[in-house]
Amino acid sequence: MYPSPTSAERSEEEARQTRKRTARACDACYKRKIKCDAAVPQCNWCSHHNIPCTFQRVINKRRKEKTNTNPQQKSTNLAERIDRIEKLLTDSLLKEASPHASPSASGSASFGLKLPSFPALSQSSVSSSVPLHFAGRELSVVSLLTGIPLLLPEGQEWIQTRTGQKIDVEKLSPTRPPWEKQRALNTSAWLSDLKTGTLFDLPDKTTVELHLKRYGLSLMQSVFPILDPKLFQETINAVYQEPYPDSYYGQAGLRGCIFAFLAFSSLIIDPCTMHQPPQPPPVDGQKFFTQANLSVPQILQESPTLEGVQTVTMLALYDLVTGSLQSANYYGTLAGRMLLVLGAHTSPESTENLVSPVTSLDFRVQRQLRSIFWICYTVEKDVCIRIGQPQMFTEENCDLTLPPGYVERLYSTMNGSHCCFAQESPDNPLFPVDLRLSIIKSRAYSALYSFKALKKTDAELLKEIRELDDELERWRMSVPLEWRPTLSFSHETPDPNVSMHTVMLRLNYHLCMTIIHQASSRCKSWVKGQGGMMDGVSSSLALSVEASRSTLLYIEAAEHVLVDGIFWTVIFYPMSALLAIFCNILQNPSDPQATKDLALLRTTTGMMERLFSRQPYAVKEIVHLKLIADFVSELYRLATCAIEKAWNERT
Structure with missing residues (x-):
């Protein structure tokens, strides 16, 4: 010690x-x-x-008093700030609870619901890669090519100057674009399954096989060739093999593919197979989506496989069809990265085995991976345009050779029955949109809306617009006459061959025209008024507006052929067209065409309500429908005020 x-x-x-x-x-x-x-x-x-050690000096107490009083002062200031914040929150809640507090409470006359308002986001909270311009004015900073969910102060000032009215920011600047919604997950059911240990239980094998048989007989197999029926049958046999496999992690891709397929199959509505026995039992698509989603982390830890790519791609398609664009973008990016690892972006389909029956397993796998590549390529172009995100599949990195015989097969099959084609030729997919249009979309995005493109001069921009317009016209002329879209559509010249396939064809053609020619709004000649160049820019912008009018007129004429559950797939086309027409009315309120355009705004609201009523689970999504109705009603109100103001000033 x-x-x-x-x-x-x-x-x-x-x-x-x-x-x-x-x-x-x-x-x-x-x-x-x-x-x-x-x-x-x-x-x-x-x-x-050897000097005296004394402590006789006088100590200045000022610093000590300052240090003693500083915490108390800080505490007082903090308490005052907290009191002010609490008072503001209390006032805000009381105002929100009041039936006469918010103007959005008396929004659309179509719905007698009291719903929470949607506060506008600050500009700093949203990325701004592609600002929207119209006639030389920058209206928004949000990353969308054809939408203005968020307005710059300059854009608000321009609208108020043209209309003489103060805009309702809550209606015109919602937190999300009108064509995008956020899916609400049923967490209580998910936690219940997790506690009971049934979260990853497989469905009945017979149920999966019946859904696979319906998919193989439906048009969806040709439009979305996400599965090869023979290869997927092998996946089913491997998952349900005896003895039952103990390890879940060893079969994450196989099980996830089963869950994702049933979630995707729950969205299939095909009149061709609706009455053909035996009908598969209905499944809870949201439940199987959640189960497949929970398998994704383990899939990403394993080496990429066909089953893993199919799982993630079907999750992306499920989100795209149900309107969750951000989630669809994330899943599509994951699937794209897996396809890049597997080499599907540079492996065009071979023509050697087209005559003889396909017997090689490796050939089937490679062909299926290539089909999934084209699905992801098509989906990415649509999602990039809708949310303004950069592309991953670019022309510099991908082999964009079309499948053998694709162009000839695409329009020849439209003369007959889609149902017969789906049963007789399951190995010849059509894909959701003409792949050549998707390639033009990709080139338009790179040339006009990429980060590099935003720095181009007026001459360079107009050159790109002219070249893309020529390419789009060459595509249009290559379409057989009976299916060929026209720039201007009217009820006097209806489409005699209208079908779901021609609807998507025309809508995408009009969208390409809009995004190509609307880029002319960025030209500085609008401000400088440079004579001849101004005339060229004006005509280019007029083409985009005319394409937007044709979009609304064609959807109204083809409303009867739109299948149920298609609302979130097509809503982007009329909403983006509405915004272009709205801006044109404000730009030229005295034009005689402005009155006709105003009527289009009015009739489109009812058309979208009818489409929404045919959407499954419409009651659960009534909140978002009110957001859309408020958005369109505010556009109609401001457009009406602009025309009245111009008329009063002229008289």
Whole structure:
């Protein structure tokens, strides 16, 4: 044990420690600005220099008082801030609860619901890669090519100048674009399945096979060739093999593919197979989507496989069809990265085995991966345009050779029955949109809306617009005459061959015209008024507006052929067209066409309500329908005010 100090030593040590706690520097050390050990009776410095060690100077208490009062002052200021915040929150809640507080409470006359308002986001909270321009004016900073969910102060000022009215920011600037919604997950059911251990239980094998049989007989197999029926049957056999596999992690891709397929199959509505026995039992698509989603982290830890790519791609399609664009973008990016690892972006389909029956397993796998590549390529172009995100599949990195015989097969099959084609030719997919249009969309985005494109001069921009317009016209002329879309559509010249396939064809053609020619709004010649160039820019913008009118007129004429559940797939086309027409009315309110355009705004609201009523689970999504109705009603109100203001000024 260590020896204990004597009492004298303890008393001297205790005195020194006490002195250290309350001491200050002696007069000599303080004067020389050196560290004082405050030893008794003399500090080290004074003892070494044999001088008196005194503590006689007067200490200034000002600093001590400041340090003592500062925390109290901070506490007082913090308390006052908290009181102000609480008061503001209380006032805000009371105002929100009041039936007459918010103008959005009396929004669309179509719905008698009291719903929460949607506050506008700050500009700093949203990325701004592609600002929207119209006739030389920058209206928004949100990353959308054809939408203005968020308005710049300059855009608001321009609208108020043209209309003489103050805009309702809550209606015209919602937190999300009108064509995008956020899916609400049933967390209580998910937690219940997690507690009982049934979260990853497989469905009945017969149910999966019946859904696979319906998919193989439906048009969806040709439009979305996400599965090869023979390869997927092998996946089913591997998952349901005996003895039952103990390890879930070893089969994450296989199980996830089963869950994702049933979620995707729940969205299939095909009149061709609706009455063909045996009908598969209905499934809870949201439940199987959640189960497949939970398998994604393990899939990403494993080496990429066909089943893993199919799982993530079907999750992206499910989100795209149900309107969750951000989630669809994330899943599509994951699937794209997996396809890049597997080499599907540079492996065009071979023509060697087209004559003989397909018997090679490797050939089937490679062909299926290539089909999934085209699905992801098509989906990415649509999502990039709708949310303004950069592209991953670019022409510089991908082999865009079309599948053998694709162009000839695409329009020849439209002369017959889609149902017969789906049963007789399951190995010849059509894809959702003409792949050549998707390639033009990709080139238009890169040339006109990429980060590099935003720095181009007026001459470079107009050159790109002219070249893209020529390419789009060459595509249009290559379409057989009976299916060829026209720039202007009217009820006087209806489409005699209208079908779901021609609807998507025309809508995408009009969208390409809009995004190509609307880029002319960025030209600086709008501000400078440079004579001949101004005329060219004006005609280019007029083409985009005319394409937007044709979009609304064609959807109204083809409303009867739109299948149920298609609302979130097509809503972007009329909403983006509405915004272009709205801006044109404000730009030219005295034009005779403005009155006709105003009627289009009015009739489109009812058309979208009818489409929404045919959407499954419409009651659960009534909140978003009210947001859309408020958005369109505010556009109609402001457009009406602009025309009235122009008329009053002229008279």
